[in-house]
Amino acid sequence: MTVETRSNAPDGDPNGDIELLVTAGGRPWGTYTASIRQDDDHTVVDVDWTSDRRFGLRRLPQQFVAERYRADALAAQGYTVAERETSLLF
DSSP, X not given: OEEEEEEOSOTTOSOEEEEEEEEETTEEEEEEXXXXXXXXXXXXXXXXXXXXXXXXXXXXXXXXXXXXXXXXXXHHTTXXXXXXXXXXXX
């Protein structure tokens, strides 16, 4: 697995977007875009994710189970999810 990073934030600026282009075996896997900003005394990270590959129908149950426990897993690590939106397109 290979991760290529790109940033649009000027040097020294803590705010901006970081884009992660992920490949596996030389083939596209997914693109993650993290937008980082300060909000009062908190750091806010918004993450957008797009799959760059196709998944078989066998993966659907995994997706639903992962979605069910994602908030609990993040909370156990000390993260607070203020808002979450997901979609699955066929």
